[in-house]
Amino acid sequence: MIPSDYSPEASPFATRTAPLPHADAATPAAPLPTAPRASKATSPPAKRTNPAATVLILSIALAATTGLIIGYLIGCTKAQTAKEPIAKAKTHPPSQPAPKLVEPVPELPAPPDPELAAAPDKPDEPADEGPPLKILAAPEAALKAFLLAPDWHARLKHVANPEEMAEVMKGYYAEEHDGPINPLSVAVQESRDDSAGVPDFYIYLVTTGQAPEGFPVAVMNREGGWKVDWGSFVEFHDDHFSRFAGGQAGDKGAFHLLVRITNFAPKREGFTAFRLDPPLPDRDRYGFVPTGSELHEMLKKSTDWGKPGHAVLRLMRHPGEDGKNWLEITELLATEWWPENP
Numbered sequence: 001m002i003p004s005d006y007s008p009e010a011s012p013f014a015t016r017t018a019p020l021p022h023a024d025a026a027t028p029a030a031p032l033p034t035a036p037r038a039s040k041a042t043s044p045p046a047k048r049t050n051p052a053a054t055v056l057i058l059s060i061a062l063a064a065t066t067g068l069i070i071g072y073l074i075g076c077t078k079a080q081t082a083k084e085p086i087a088k089a090k091t092h093p094p095s096q097p098a099p100k101l102v103e104p105v106p107e108l109p110a111p112p113d114p115e116l117a118a119a120p121d122k123p124d125e126p127a128d129e130g131p132p133l134k135i136l137a138a139p140e141a142a143l144k145a146f147l148l149a150p151d152w153h154a155r156l157k158h159v160a161n162p163e164e165m166a167e168v169m170k171g172y173y174a175e176e177h178d179g180p181i182n183p184l185s186v187a188v189q190e191s192r193d194d195s196a197g198v199p200d201f202y203i204y205l206v207t208t209g210q211a212p213e214g215f216p217v218a219v220m221n222r223e224g225g226w227k228v229d230w231g232s233f234v235e236f237h238d239d240h241f242s243r244f245a246g247g248q249a250g251d252k253g254a255f256h257l258l259v260r261i262t263n264f265a266p267k268r269e270g271f272t273a274f275r276l277d278p279p280l281p282d283r284d285r286y287g288f289v290p291t292g293s294e295l296h297e298m299l300k301k302s303t304d305w306g307k308p309g310h311a312v313l314r315l316m317r318h319p320g321e322d323g324k325n326w327l328e329i330t331e332l333l334a335t336e337w338w339p340e341n342p
Contacts, residue, residue, distance in 0.1 A: 139202045139219040142226035147181040160227035183208055213281055218338045232256050241278040245285045251317045256337045258308040287329040302335045310337045
């Protein structure tokens, strides 16, 4: 129901531009224009500004300007980057490495000492000739002359005690091969000095085709020059101990051996065993000595656990019940292979 005092113009939904007609309202003599229409008719177009449009236009202009600036900067950067490889290529060609920034300065030799340079010219101060190479070279030269000698006659003059060894060597080479021995290598193992401190004894390790592992050879300074101990040489070179233990030659012999205490030897009642090795690999045997004997005590003193003794032993070969030979130690001839003054 509509109230009696209802007016369309007072309604919140009414507009000023189009008033609703009312049956009871009187028509005015002249239409009264509304405020919006009067403003539209009288305001000039230039003064009608829209803030949103103005902001939009300024934003577009700012974006365009920013884009141009960024594009210009990117273009400059690319141009500079494109120029750098060309400059480097001109300075350092790819085919050549870049030069070092800092080159090491070579050390110049120190200027010679005028006093040292003048020393050789002084008659009372002879120049230093260095170490006595002749002393080191002489024993090796004697050893090589001994090895390369064509036969025992030529070899005899390089042997210690030639007068005593002449008949022994003659009889030995009557049954054994004689001729030159071509060593594969010769190297010093040990040297000894005399009372004046001058070397007078050398031990060389000599390797040959027959013994590529090498064996020791003693060379000593005697009257007439450096001489070779022929007895130990021929024992090692011709492998006398292995031949003897295997049943060749007589049943007695003397040998240069390494003597070791052992617990791995087979048991033999009334005997104590020692391990015996020549200075060649894989030729070890066991030698037995009567337990508690004087010889047994002497052998114990000449060796120790892990430390073999260098002894010259006389051995006797016995046939075993099982067909294998066993060796008895019958005499301790020396506790050193080469005495201080042989």
